[in-house]
Amino acid sequence: MVQQSIYKNGSKNPPGPPSLPIIGCFPQMSTNPLQFLINAAREYGSVVHLGAIGPQQLYLIADPDCVKYVLQENPQNYTKGENFQDIKLVIGEGLVISEGDSWRYQRHLMQPSFHRQQIAAMVNDMTHLTDQMLERWQKKAVGAAIDVSKEMLFLTQKILLKTTLSIEADSDTTELTQAWNTIYKFLSDRLWAVIKPPISFPTPKNRQFKQAINTLRTVTDNIIQQRKQGNQTAHDILSMFMSTQDESGKGLSDRQLHDQIVGLFSAGFETSAVTLGWIWYLLSKYPTVERRLQAELVMVLAGRTPTFEDLPHLKYTKMVVQEAMRLYPGAWVYARNNLADDSIGGYHIPGGSMLLLSPFVTHRLPAFWDNPEGFDPERFTPERSVDRPRYAYFPFGGGQRQCLGDIFALTEIQLIVAMVCQRFRLNLLPEHPVECQPLLTLQTHKGILMTLEPRTELDKVSQRNTQKTLLTLNSDS
Numbered sequence: 001m002v003q004q005s006i007y008k009n010g011s012k013n014p015p016g017p018p019s020l021p022i023i024g025c026f027p028q029m030s031t032n033p034l035q036f037l038i039n040a041a042r043e044y045g046s047v048v049h050l051g052a053i054g055p056q057q058l059y060l061i062a063d064p065d066c067v068k069y070v071l072q073e074n075p076q077n078y079t080k081g082e083n084f085q086d087i088k089l090v091i092g093e094g095l096v097i098s099e100g101d102s103w104r105y106q107r108h109l110m111q112p113s114f115h116r117q118q119i120a121a122m123v124n125d126m127t128h129l130t131d132q133m134l135e136r137w138q139k140k141a142v143g144a145a146i147d148v149s150k151e152m153l154f155l156t157q158k159i160l161l162k163t164t165l166s167i168e169a170d171s172d173t174t175e176l177t178q179a180w181n182t183i184y185k186f187l188s189d190r191l192w193a194v195i196k197p198p199i200s201f202p203t204p205k206n207r208q209f210k211q212a213i214n215t216l217r218t219v220t221d222n223i224i225q226q227r228k229q230g231n232q233t234a235h236d237i238l239s240m241f242m243s244t245q246d247e248s249g250k251g252l253s254d255r256q257l258h259d260q261i262v263g264l265f266s267a268g269f270e271t272s273a274v275t276l277g278w279i280w281y282l283l284s285k286y287p288t289v290e291r292r293l294q295a296e297l298v299m300v301l302a303g304r305t306p307t308f309e310d311l312p313h314l315k316y317t318k319m320v321v322q323e324a325m326r327l328y329p330g331a332w333v334y335a336r337n338n339l340a341d342d343s344i345g346g347y348h349i350p351g352g353s354m355l356l357l358s359p360f361v362t363h364r365l366p367a368f369w370d371n372p373e374g375f376d377p378e379r380f381t382p383e384r385s386v387d388r389p390r391y392a393y394f395p396f397g398g399g400q401r402q403c404l405g406d407i408f409a410l411t412e413i414q415l416i417v418a419m420v421c422q423r424f425r426l427n428l429l430p431e432h433p434v435e436c437q438p439l440l441t442l443q444t445h446k447g448i449l450m451t452l453e454p455r456t457e458l459d460k461v462s463q464r465n466t467q468k469t470l471l472t473l474n475s476d477s
């Protein structure tokens with residue numbers, strides 16, 4: 001039953017930029033989607049009408065209270081619905097895109113595998129794989145350039161393969177990752193395409209896409225079958241999914257297991273990888289922040305590899321991660337369809353519309369963020385956060401469909417940031433342009449090329465000198 005709107009009698013139509021029949025604002029939007037959406041929110045306010053794409057009205061929901069209404073207060077009226085037809089071919093009926101009772105049942109069964117204590121048990125894998133990457137970096141020449149976007153993608157893929165399936169991806173080209181990369185590229189290319197030929201057409205790209213889906217399915221199914229036949233034992237997310245049962249003793253079917261695992265690939269490494277890439281970019285641009293971060297690492301870890309228990313003490317590190325996810329949220333936009341007519345923020349929204357929720361836009365609204373374009377981790381101290389509306393910041397979504405892997409992601413990112421910073425300073429190549437490329441996640445156009453500078457003893461001395469400041473910061477927050 002759809003709940004009545006809290007914004008009763010909203011009958012006005014939301015304002016918005018001029019749009020064309022059938023294609024709405026798509027031409028302007030596809031040229032520079034981020035700037036277009038930011039300008040739309042700043043110019044037209046909390047709810048913006050972006051015209052109609054075909055028969056479907058399109059709206060941007062920018063104001064935190066309106067976002068809260070959609071995600072948390074009336075989620076029954078807002079489905080992921082039709083927006084995922086392409087990706088559905090890949091992840092089937094898994095948690096990420098299912099709805100209603102099917103979603104509720106799967107979430108109930110999967111949630112325990114992502115509890116804090118389960119994530120704590122994955123920390124050794126996360127730090128071990130990060131260490132392997134750092135050893136590889138250590139062998140490179142001082143000042144060697146690397147593309148940190150790619151490096152972070154390899155690392156987060158490896159971590160996900162190890163923690164979900166116990167696969168040791170010793171090269172970057174396992175069948176699974178290759179298949180997934182083909183799928184990701186195909187879906188990203190279609191995102192901003194004006195004409196999308198049906199996937200059933202036998203074009204070369206469509207055939208490649210379907211081949212990659214088959215590979216993904218075959219490899220995952222083989223792993224599941226081997227586990228079922230007892231040929232392998234492992235302590236990973238797949239084994240947790242296989243042993244989970246509902247109150248009647250029923251577990252997930254083979255098909256559901258497959259869809260959940262593939263669903264985790266779709267949600268669980270690209271987002272973390274792009275976040276890490278943006279963190280390295282920001283730290284190289286803001287050396288004062290980088291020095292404070294360093295000092296905290298020396299003070300809390302004194303050169304040790306971080307553990308799960310260290311994370312609550314790495315307060316500044318966490319704020320750096322939070323602030324990077326404010327400026328560059330990996331999941332920069334997502335969509336909902338409303339089942340019935342509704343009223344949001346006093347505006348009428350006809351049933352069957354598509355709503356865009358964009359953390360990238362809301363995270364930069366001047367009404368909620370001073371100097372919104374600046375990188376200032378300390379805006380996340382408790383004192384400065386207390387008056388901020390909950391949905392001024394929603395990098396992991398919210399309400400009942402909040403990201404299932406948020407603790408996994410934050411743990412992984414915090415650990416990687418700490419471990420990399422302990423060993424290297426990453427400097428952006430001065431002539432290398434870094435521009436946002438909003439695809440399925442918030443990528444960069446040409447990667448992020450950086451040079452590796454190993455930490456020196458001198459560094460460590462200067463870090464100790466700034467510890468005093470940090471001690472004050474930690475005791476304040």
Ligand code: HEM
Pocket residue numbers: 080095096097107263264267268269271272275329330331334335394395396397398400401402403404405406408409
């Ligand atoms: C920085 C990293 C990540 C970001 C920014 C992120 C963001 C999000 C967001 C915004 C949603 C909600 C989308 C919507 O409501 O339409 C979501 C859902 C989800 N995420 Fe994440 N995510 C991240 C990492 C992960 C990881 C590491 C995993 C698993 C290992 C994961 C698993 C999921 C799943 C299963 C859902 C669907 C939940 C449901 O519908 O009940 N995510 N994520």
